[in-house]
Each structure stands twice: as C-alpha cells, then as structure tokens.
Amino acid sequence: MENIQSRISQIGVVPVIKLNHPERDAANLARALCAGGVPVAEVTFRAAGADIAIRLMREACPDMIVGAGTVLTKEHVDRAQAAGAQFIVTPGLDTELVAYCQEKGLPIFPGCTTPTDYHAALKYGLEILKFFPAEQSGGLAKIKSMAAPFPMFKVMPTGGISLKNLKEYLSCPVIAACGGSYMVTADLIDNQKWEEITDLCKKSVEIVREARSGREKKL
Secondary structure, eight states: OHHHHHHHHHHHHEEEOOOOOOHHHHHHHHHHHHTTOOOOOEEETTTHHHHHHHHHHHHHHSSEEEEEOOOOOOHHHHHHHTOOOOOEEEHHHHHHHHHHHHHHHHOEEEEEOOHHHHHHHHHTTTTTETTTTTTGGTTTHHHHHHHHOOOOOOOEEEEEOTTHHHHHHSSSSSOEEEEEEETTTTHHHHTTOOOHHHHHHHHHHHHHEEEEEHHHOOO
C-alpha cells in the first residue's frame, strides 16, 4: 500500500479520467499518458465500463498505476478490484467503504474538506486524503489551514486544477499529488488527440519538477 502511495506522490499528478468508449480508447490513452511521463490514472465510475477501462489500461501498460474514482458502493470496489485497480478514490468520506477497502488491502483516498472529515479519517489511519472539489472548497488556503490541526495528512487536491495553478499547489509541502482532468478532457479523448495528451503530461511533469525543486530549496 505504501508503495502505491509513494509512487503516486513521486509522479505528482493524477489524471482523472472519464472514458465513454473504453474498448476503443483505454489502451491508447494509457500509452499516451505513459509516453508523457505520467504513468498513473484514476478512472472514474461516472461512465459505464470503468472496470473495463481499468483492465484494458493495465493490460496495455502493466507498469502503470491504475485506480478507480467516483467509487460510491461496495459493488464499485469489487468491480474495480476484479479489473485490477490498485487504489480507490471516493468523492466523500464513507467510513464503511474505507473499512471495506482496508479489509481488501486496497489503498483508498476519500474526499475530505472539513475538520469533521479529517478527524474521522484519522481514526482509520489514513495518510493521504483527496481534497475535493479543491478550488470550490477553499483551495490551497483552506488546505494549509487544515494542516495546522492535522499535520499527519498529505492531501491530493482535485477539482479546478490546471497547468495555471498546478505549480502553486505542488509547491506546498502538504500536497502529495494533484488530481486533474485538464490533460484528459472529453475533447482530447473522444477525438483521440493522443499526442496532445502526451504533450500536456510532459508540461505537467516539468511543473512537478520545478515545484518540487522550489520546495527543496525552501527547506
């Protein structure tokens, strides 16, 4: 579990993906992300066939980290795990699902934006929390404020993240990685713009390096 979390943190950015045509696009998308230096994906259950997409992406790029997002039920967890998902992301904090994933040995990053959420997450020994929707919930300012009473957590903000603010977020030591869909928009995927996706990933990787370098200098 720690290995998955540390690998995601090292990559620094997690594409949040909704695939409308998994049989057609999943393998090509996986290759495009990996070619851009971002070998990780959160495939959301907001579209039918998310489990199919997870399986096809893992088959196409076995070294890639592929997880399931917008997981709302135990059935989603079971389908995701059967397809080969390596982590689970939920939009909110469902303690029953947290316990269920922990029983299965699946890393889970639940959506948390309030002190109550953080306090509940603490009881389950979680280390990385999804902060969603990030920008709409107070953004980096709120994340920093929440870190004061809860310094034990690292955060993965998702929602409103783009190339414009990615560096600002990643420059904060509380941030483990940022989730985003700007490199995997519906237009890019449905129109099979794989080279553009790879290019956006490369730009993201460069921003991750710059932000991490800046953090090290401050330390």
